[in-house]
Amino acid sequence: MQLSRFPAIEECIEAFRRLPGVGPKSAQRIVFHLLGKDPEAAGKIAASCEALHEKVGLCGTCSMLVEGEAGGSDCSVCGARDPGVICVVEEPADVFAVERAGGVKGRYHVLMGVISPLDGVEPEDLTVAKLIERVKAGDVKEVILALNPNMAGEGTSLYLAQVLKPLGVRVTQLAHGLPMGSHLEYADEMTLTRSLEGRREM
Amino acid sequence: MQLSRFPAIEECIEAFRRLPGVGPKSAQRIVFHLLGKDPEAAGKIAASCEALHEKVGLCGTCSMLVEGEAGGSDCSVCGARDPGVICVVEEPADVFAVERAGGVKGRYHVLMGVISPLDGVEPEDLTVAKLIERVKAGDVKEVILALNPNMAGEGTSLYLAQVLKPLGVRVTQLAHGLPMGSHLEYADEMTLTRSLEGRREM
Numbered sequence: 001m002q003l004s005r006f007p008a009i010e011e012c013i014e015a016f017r018r019l020p021g022v023g024p025k026s027a028q029r030i031v032f033h034l035l036g037k038d039p040e041a042a043g044k045i046a047a048s049c050e051a052l053h054e055k056v057g058l059c060g061t062c063s064m065l066v067e068g069e070a071g072g073s074d075c076s077v078c079g080a081r082d083p084g085v086i087c088v089v090e091e092p093a094d095v096f097a098v099e100r101a102g103g104v105k106g107r108y109h110v111l112m113g114v115i116s117p118l119d120g121v122e123p124e125d126l127t128v129a130k131l132i133e134r135v136k137a138g139d140v141k142e143v144i145l146a147l148n149p150n151m152a153g154e155g156t157s158l159y160l161a162q163v164l165k166p167l168g169v170r171v172t173q174l175a176h177g178l179p180m181g182s183h184l185e186y187a188d189e190m191t192l193t194r195s196l197e198g199r200r201e202m
Numbered sequence: 203m204q205l206s207r208f209p210a211i212e213e214c215i216e217a218f219r220r221l222p223g224v225g226p227k228s229a230q231r232i233v234f235h236l237l238g239k240d241p242e243a244a245g246k247i248a249a250s251c252e253a254l255h256e257k258v259g260l261c262g263t264c265s266m267l268v269e270g271e272a273g274g275s276d277c278s279v280c281g282a283r284d285p286g287v288i289c290v291v292e293e294p295a296d297v298f299a300v301e302r303a304g305g306v307k308g309r310y311h312v313l314m315g316v317i318s319p320l321d322g323v324e325p326e327d328l329t330v331a332k333l334i335e336r337v338k339a340g341d342v343k344e345v346i347l348a349l350n351p352n353m354a355g356e357g358t359s360l361y362l363a364q365v366l367k368p369l370g371v372r373v374t375q376l377a378h379g380l381p382m383g384s385h386l387e388y389a390d391e392m393t394l395t396r397s398l399e400g401r402r403e404m
Contacts, residue, residue, distance in 0.1 A: 001279050001301050006269045008257035012250035018243050019232045022224075030221045032295040034254060035267065036314075041220050042251040048214040049248040052236060055210035065237065067208045077203055093234040099203050112238075 009035070061134070063110040063127050065092045082106045084141040086134060088160065090114055090148060098146060106142075109134065114152040115159055123159065131160070135167050142170040149176050211237070263336070265312040265329050267294045284308045286343040288336065290362065292316055292350060300348060308344075311336065316354040317361055325361065333362070337369050344372040351378050 003010055009031060016027035034042040056067050059075035066075045085106025089095055095108050111126045123129075134140060143164055147153035161171045177195030178187055187195075205212055211233055218229035236244040258269050261277035268277045287308025291297055297310050313328045325331075336342060345366055349355035363373045379397030380389055389397075 001266075001277075001297065001305075003298055005278070006258070006267065008250070008253050008269055009267070012247075012254050015243065015246040015250045018240065018246075020235045021228045021231060026223045028295070029223060031254070032293065033222045034251065035258060036293060038220065039255060041217065042254050044217040044220075045214075046248040046251040048210070048217045049236065049244040049251075051210050052214050052233070052244050053241060056208070056237060064203075065208065065211070067210055075203075076207070091234065091238060093230070095203065096205055103203070 062108045063112055064095050064108055078107055083139045086140055087144045087146050089146050114156040116152045135164055135169050140169050145173045264310045265314055266297050266310055279309055285341045288342055289346045289348050291348050316358040318354045337366055337371050342371055347375045
């Protein structure tokens with residue numbers, strides 16, 4: 001008696017295995033949990049996953065997630081906050097992270113990824129054109145680049161700076177350096193170099 | 203803009219957070235993954251979770267999972283293998299583990315848990331009565347107890363031995379000792395004590 005004789009169980013394990021952070025062993029554990037100790041949970045997951053794409057859309061302006069509003073319409077931030085500042089992030093989840101940290105006094109723009117020629121991701125695959133449009137439309141004084149501090153993020157930031165600066169807008173980038181609560185002794189060289197380069201007058 | 207303004211997303215995160223091995227951060231990561239990079243995955247998970255309880259039932263005899271057969275009917279093992287040996291395990295997943303190791307020359311019996319008075323689990327909450335019935339019905343020569351080697355598993359094994367032995371059946375238990383490939387130096391005391399007690403003539 002092997003798992004291959006249970007197609008419905010195998011299919012469910014396979015569906016969970018594709019999720020980030022879930023390996024084959026944890027996927028199996030999850031499915032046996034759904035079969036045994038928590039039979040309600042399977043129904044809740046099925047219903048909430050189905051509702052996810054029905055109820056959640058993207059803001060027509062900044063590509064942030066919108067829920068409970070007409071698809072394509074502006075999100076609550078685009079309609080309300082200072083249009084003079086745009087904070088550019090990679091993913092919708094990053095907007096929540098910036099908001100948890102107090103947010104920006106301005107609006108957001110979700111790129112939906114980063115430029116990565118090796119993976120076949122070019123500026124045309126992202127919301128770069130929409131960002132340029134927003135800046136060209138006027139009112140924008142500063143674009144804050146808040147992309148992830150890695151190769152792809154840095155490359156995309158450089159590209160965006162080159163494209164946006166000629167439009168007469170101020171382009172800034174989040175500070176890179178030692179994270180709060182860390183130890184200088186254990187900091188990697190790249191981070192330490194960046195924190196030296198970015199040192200501030202006291 | 204906080205997550206609390208996105209009830210469909212929050213509900214989905216909550217559903218995943220209840221799964222074993224998934225914390226609040228991983229649940230959030232999974233849901234943003236479903237929203238962004240892999241929109242098909244949400245549908246696959248919803249469909250497979252829904253199918254899980256529709257298509258999978260329990261064997262009327264041994265309580266092992268059955269699929270594609272009429273609910274309550276016997277599983278493929280109960281109908282085919284030697285009825286003289288019954289291997290008792292805690293969960294259906296344990297049957298797959300024993301089968302991967304080569305299986306037993308006999309049938310299975312899934313207890314659906316272990317006796318644990320502190321958690322309110324008594325023998326009546328498990329499939330103990332069905333096991334006694336199977337042994338009483340005759341033909342059974344040996345019951346192999348393959349429960350997990352911890353407090354609850356050991357307690358349940360002792361209880362089952364007390365109940366089954368008077369019925370004239372041989373009751374055995376899986377060997378406890380050093381796992382293959384391990385180092386004696388790092389073995390815990392309990393395991394080493396058990397491996398000494400269970401030492402074999404060479």
